[in-house]
Amino acid sequence: MRSDSQRLTRVTELLSSLVSLDSINPMGRPYSRSQPVERESIEFIEKLFAPYRNKVSLQRQTCSAFHENLIICFGDTQGCPVGLFESHIDTVPADDWRDRALVPVVEDGCLIGRGACDDKGSLAAMILALLEILEAGAEPPIPIVLLCAGDEENAQTGIRHFVENSHPDLAYAIFGEPTRLSPVVQHKGTIRWDIVVHGTSAHTCRPELGTNAILGMTEVVSALQTYQNRLQATYRSRYMTGPTITVTMIEGGRTRNATADECKAAIDFRILPNMDPAREFETLVEYLETLEWQISHSPLQLMTPALSTDPKLPFCQDLLEICHENVSSRVALRGEPYGTDAAWVSNLCPAVVLGPGDISFAHAIDERVALSEVAQAVEVYKQIMLHSFKSGFEESQVVIPNNLSDSVSDTMNSANL
Secondary structure: OOOHHHHHHHHHHHHHHHHHOOOEOOOOOOOOOOOOOOHHHHHHHHHHHHHHOOOEEEEEEEOOOOOEEEEEEEOOOOOOOEEEEEEEOOEOOOHHHHHHHOOOEEEOOEEEOOOHHHHHHHHHHHHHHHHHHHHHOOOOOOOEEEEEEOOOOOOOHHHHHHHHHHOOOEEEEEEOOOOOOOOEEEEOEEEEEEEEEEOEOOEOOOHHHOEOHHHHHHHHHHHHHHHHHHHHHHOOOOOOOOOEEEEEEEEEOOOOOEOOOEEEEEEEEEEOOOOOHHHHHHHHHHHHOOOOOEEEEOOOOEEEOOEEOOOOOHHHHHHHHHHHHHOOOOOOOEEEOOOOHHHHHOOOOOEEEOOOOOHHHOOOOOOEEEHHHHHHHHHHHHHHHHOOOOOOOOOOOOOOOOOHHHHHHHHHHHHOO
16 A cells, blocks of 8 residues: 555656646647657656556557557456546647647646646546555456557547447446546536638728638628527536537638638537537527528538436446545536547447546646545545445436438548647
8 A cells, every 4th residue: 555645756757757748739739750640658657557467458550641549458358348448649739839748847736838737637647546456455346448549639539449449348338538536427518610701802902803712701600609509599508518519719811911712710619418419509500501602611620429327326426425435525516618538439338538637728828737636536436436336327327319320420530640
């Protein structure tokens, strides 16, 4: 049994090593490295488990041209439901602080560096929880699968490839993300694509001879705001804010002295658990067709379902009790507006997002996580792995529409963002 100080030292060393390894996701930009984004981290993690190869199996899994997973299995997973623990390896870029982003620094009890909070704090805690169990010679009541996932930040190809190709029989799933160790049972789904308004070019001395696509886009943006307000009046959740439609980028025009013949906007559409992503996308497209502009839509870049796990399930109540005992009696089941890999298994088993760190530090300059919280997460994950949950893992209440994976698979693969 390791002391608290020993665990904290181990957490600091492991998380520092993980942060120092470059696993920055290109996020659709050109990628010139000769190996997958996650390879260095995967090789490092494999060495940690090398002394236990008689107890665990390790498998690399290619999930796209630039990304791969590492699957670590403890116990016989054949014909037996397993407990899935997943944290992603990849991080967002660090363009604004690249000179120090991969140089971990400990300051005021926090480790600072790209990925410290999102998601290497969770990854380190899950790794150490499993290592502590192996070192103690303990046996979890059901097999444990630790998925060190690739490409969560961009297209979620890692978790999708795992689900589609590994055919897991899941009893439950824990997804590490910064939640301050409060279990998240619901979060929003995401739809991303580009809207293009088409016009005709004309010299700016006679703009009336053309059709300015930028003016058309202003009407589209206004219409999207009206549509969002309508959705928010219709769909509500006790756990999070309503649906949102956000324009994140706009580009248009070719020269300074001609009306724009094209204007493109990037759209981020967040939906609640009781909204079908494919249907919501189709309905919004139909709504925009009522505008008096020529509008086209790019292939979908991302379409993920929302997460909705019934908080009344015995699994959720047991999990909450573990958090009360090891974190705080004030911890409660809750929802979040962001999306995670958890949505892709929410039709297979009870899935919960749970990890150290505060989402406000994720993707930010000087990203950080409290080391004491990562150490707490080690104990929480360890207790979950060793816990005999009540029998009967009921299915979650939301089922991914049958056509969802098919409808977005080709477009996401072609974009391969």
